Amino acid sequence: MAEAVATRESYGKALAEFGAKYENLVVLDADLANATKTDTFKKAFPDRHFDCGIAEANMMCVAAGLSTAGYIPFASTFAMFASGRAFEQVRNSIGYPHLNVKIGATHAGITVGEDGASHQCLEDIALMRTIPGMTIINPSDGVEARAAVEAAINHYGPVYLRFGRMAIPVINDRPDYKFELGRGIQMADGNDVTVIATGMMVEVALRARNLLATEGISARVINIHTIKPLDEEIVLRAAAETGAIVTAEEASVIGGLGGAVSELLSEKRPTPVVKLGINDVFGKSGPAKELVTLFGLTAENVAAKAKAAIALK
Amino acid sequence: MEQAKERALKRTAADVRLGIIEAVYNAKSGHPGGSLSVADILTYLYFEEMNIDPKNPKWEDRDRFVLSKGHTSPALYSTLANRGYFPVEDLKTFRHTGSYLQGHPDMKGVPGVDMSSGSLGQGFSVACGMALAAKLSGKSYRVYTAVGDGESEEGQIWEAAMFASHYHLDNLVLIIDWNGLQIDGRITDVMNPTPHDEKLRAFGWNVISIDAHDFGEIEAAFKAAREHKGQPTAIIAKSTKGKGVSFMEDQAGWHGKAPNEEQYETAKAELLALRASI
Numbered sequence: 001m002a003e004a005v006a007t008r009e010s011y012g013k014a015l016a017e018f019g020a021k022y023e024n025l026v027v028l029d030a031d032l033a034n035a036t037k038t039d040t041f042k043k044a045f046p047d048r049h050f051d052c053g054i055a056e057a058n059m060m061c062v063a064a065g066l067s068t069a070g071y072i073p074f075a076s077t078f079a080m081f082a083s084g085r086a087f088e089q090v091r092n093s094i095g096y097p098h099l100n101v102k103i104g105a106t107h108a109g110i111t112v113g114e115d116g117a118s119h120q121c122l123e124d125i126a127l128m129r130t131i132p133g134m135t136i137i138n139p140s141d142g143v144e145a146r147a148a149v150e151a152a153i154n155h156y157g158p159v160y161l162r163f164g165r166m167a168i169p170v171i172n173d174r175p176d177y178k179f180e181l182g183r184g185i186q187m188a189d190g191n192d193v194t195v196i197a198t199g200m201m202v203e204v205a206l207r208a209r210n211l212l213a214t215e216g217i218s219a220r221v222i223n224i225h226t227i228k229p230l231d232e233e234i235v236l237r238a239a240a241e242t243g244a245i246v247t248a249e250e251a252s253v254i255g256g257l258g259g260a261v262s263e264l265l266s267e268k269r270p271t272p273v274v275k276l277g278i279n280d281v282f283g284k285s286g287p288a289k290e291l292v293t294l295f296g297l298t299a300e301n302v303a304a305k306a307k308a309a310i311a312l313k
Numbered sequence: 314m315e316q317a318k319e320r321a322l323k324r325t326a327a328d329v330r331l332g333i334i335e336a337v338y339n340a341k342s343g344h345p346g347g348s349l350s351v352a353d354i355l356t357y358l359y360f361e362e363m364n365i366d367p368k369n370p371k372w373e374d375r376d377r378f379v380l381s382k383g384h385t386s387p388a389l390y391s392t393l394a395n396r397g398y399f400p401v402e403d404l405k406t407f408r409h410t411g412s413y414l415q416g417h418p419d420m421k422g423v424p425g426v427d428m429s430s431g432s433l434g435q436g437f438s439v440a441c442g443m444a445l446a447a448k449l450s451g452k453s454y455r456v457y458t459a460v461g462d463g464e465s466e467e468g469q470i471w472e473a474a475m476f477a478s479h480y481h482l483d484n485l486v487l488i489i490d491w492n493g494l495q496i497d498g499r500i501t502d503v504m505n506p507t508p509h510d511e512k513l514r515a516f517g518w519n520v521i522s523i524d525a526h527d528f529g530e531i532e533a534a535f536k537a538a539r540e541h542k543g544q545p546t547a548i549i550a551k552s553t554k555g556k557g558v559s560f561m562e563d564q565a566g567w568h569g570k571a572p573n574e575e576q577y578e579t580a581k582a583e584l585l586a587l588r589a590s591i
Contacts, residue, residue, distance in 0.1 A: 026449070050445070050480070058438045058472035065442020068420075068428065069450065070373070073442075089435055089469075097420050097429040 004167040007199075008106040010145035011163045012037025015074060015104075016044040017146070022153055027104075028063055028075045030056045035165075036076040036106040056081040060089035060101075067099040072153055075101060079108035079162060083124035094158045095131040102152045103160045108138075109250035110278065110295055111166035111200065113288035120283035126255025128160040129228050135181065136228040138162040138249075138257075140202035143172040144225055147179035155181055164250070166288040168200045184231035190220035193306045194238035194245050198224045198257045201248035201276075201297060208302035219306055230260050232268070239271040244309035246274050248302055253277040272312030274305045314529040320591050322528045325395060326356040327588035330557045331581065332391030332404045338577040340408035343416070346567040348388035350492040350525065350552040351459055355392040357531045358457055367397040370424045376454050377443050379428045381436025382461035382490060383417040384569070389426065390414055398425035434467030436460070437487065441477050444485035444545075455539075459488045463495030465506045471516070477545040478517030486538045487518075487547040490525065492554035494565045513547045525550035558583055 019025050019041055026048045033039040033051065042049035052059035056077050063073040075082070082105040083090070094101045105124060112120045128136050135157060139145040145163060152159040171187075187202065188209055197205040202223040209219045220242055222234055239245060245265065247258035258275030265271045278295055292298065329352045337343035359365065363376040380389045387407060394401040406412035413422040417431030427443075430436040440458035447454050460470060477485050489509055497503045506512075510520045519541045523530040531550075538546035554568070555561030558580040572580055 048449070052476060053472075053479075055469075055472035055475065057434070057469045058441070058476055061435045061438030061469070061473075062442035062445065062476065065379075065428070065439040065444075066446045066449075067442075068377075068439075069443060069446035071446055071449070088432060089438075092432040093429070093435045093439055 004169050005142035006165055006167045007139050007142060007145040007163040008037045008165060010142035011104055011106065011149060011161070012040035014146040014149035015041035018150055018153055019045045019048065022072065024071050025153065026050065026066060026071050026073045028052055028059050028073055030054055030059050030077040030081065032077055036104065038076045038104070056086045057089045060086045061093045063101045064093040064099050067101050073101055074104045076104040076106065078119060079105035079121035079124045080119055083127045083160070084121060087127055091131050095134055098133045098157055100156050101158050103158070104163065105160060106163040107165045108162045109164060110283040110291045111164050111250065111288040113165065113291060114285050116285035117282035122252040122278045122283065123255070124162065125227055125249070125251050125257065126259065129255060129260065133157055134228060135159040135226065136162070137226050138199040139225050140199055140223050141168060141170045141172050143170055143177060144179060148225065151179055151181045162199065164200060169203050171203050171206065179225070182226045182229045182231060184234040185223040185225070186234065187221040187223050190218040191242055192218045192244070193310050194220040194222060194242045195248055195302060195306060196222045196224055196235060196238065196245060196257065196261055197248040198227060199250050201250055204297060204299050205248050205302055207299035208306065211299055211303040212306055217306065217310070224257060227257050227260060230264060232264055235261055235264055236269055239265055239269045243313050244272050246276060246302060246305045246309050248276045250297055251277050253279055272309050274309040276302060276305045314532050319528050322356055322360065323591045324588055325360055326353050327584055327591065328395050329356050329388065329391045331584045332394060332401060333387040334558070334572065334577065334580045334584065336387040336390060336404040336407035337571045339405040341571050342408055343387055343571055344384040344569045345387065345571070346494065346554040346561060346564070347382060347461060347490065347492065348385040349556045349558060349561065350554045351382070351385055351388050351490045352556065353526050353528065354459065354488055354490065354531060354550055355388050357528060357535070359392050359396045361532070362535050363457065364454065367425065370398060374452060374454055377427045377440070377456045379436040379440040379443070379458040380418055380430055381440070381458050382433070382464050383431030383436060386416065386418050389418060390423070393423070393425040433461070433464040434469035437470055438473040438476070440485060441473050441482060444477070444482040445480055447484050448482065455484045455486065457486045457488065459490055462489055462491045462493065462506065462509070463500050465489065465509060466504045474513060474516040474518065481543055482545045483542050485545045486535070487545065489547060489549045490552055491549050492552045494554045494563070494568065496565065496568045498565050509549050517544060519544045519546040520549065521546065522549045522551065525552035526556060557587060
């Protein structure tokens, strides 16, 4: 297995890589280029990188203006400020006119670590899901993060890309890996239960699958990198074929992937769904890996939720 | 300014004001006060200043305008209609179910609207992005945006002011429609954002103060803005809210209220008389 890498690292590298191919790609940052890794792009293309200072609201609208003239702006900052502080700018100046702006949101979730609750954005998926026409991508590793950037460039319309600070294992470094916007990926088959995971929780779900196998439980694992639009077909098929669902995400259990899956299944194929995520609480300071355990984003907990979902059948 | 040109602009501005009253009356809602105050500025922009083509509203080298004070959409719609972007008759459908003339500007549906706006403070930043795009691509188009004086209470206005100055956007012109009133009363009583000129100068802007209803001063200001290099230009346009309709002038109560039938007839008669007198 390749070395662990943070998706934000891949994001920065991908911007620099695709900056050469797409001359209309521009990058905006809000005094965090070092942390969001857009400084990688800045070094390669200093004339197409614009620091907006600590003024995220203005940055989102500047991005909107650039996009009306044919540029593809990536507006970068922490997820908290991109989706939270600048929510209304994203909604009204990017979402409502359906402009071709890409929001590169890094430091999502609790793996921000020591900075604590004020910077650990757990609600961004829920917030962005409410904006009509918004695409939301939450890649599961560095390979997928790179693919997500290119897919976002080639998709006309607003895209929210969610990246993490913590290095996570690479799980998609295989020759047949293919990223299709809006299409989930079945990572492993199973019959008793399906774990539908996104972001860093995909790798955790694969480990949980091994734990469950030792107990004779066969778990399917699906990677939903595009949370909106949701791949309804792969979710409905999993519900039909395994009869129990666990959703796993490094985000609030309210309104995120778990919400999206539950909304779909309650209307089209009622199926037990157990949601694993952050349980309607704020995060805390601490080393990221310790927080992952503290908040139960572990293979053991995914396995426990899987058994709980099976019990509801 | 030549007298003939000034008379023509005044007549057009009267037509724009008639369109505003028509739109707001038929909608039974909307914002006549700030629409009437900015009508002369918009008339000058679309009939004199801007390099545009009503037959090709998406022409990529056109000058752009963003109505950051988006609630005064009747002024923008009436100006665009009178300029030939769409039928003047359609102004009567403003705010109606099924009409493309939404309550606040919608770039997706209205020919000539360069940006959707309405949530205050945002359009100015979008205009900064457009001006930056022109610089980046080496194009010579210019970008104009109108902000309300009350709107300048939004923090984002000052984020944008910093940005435009930092990136030397001398192809950007900010117009502050300074009518002194906002919904709750005088701007100086509600939340005093003055002095705009000193603040903007401190932010690194070239600042010009004019009478918003004097076409000679409007023309001189836009010419000066065009010639000024290295800094963005702000035109502080001292206006009268409700300008042109006697009972609406300088009344905060006419910020967001439609005239009743009797008031509509009076307003129309006054504007028609004004037009005839030019």
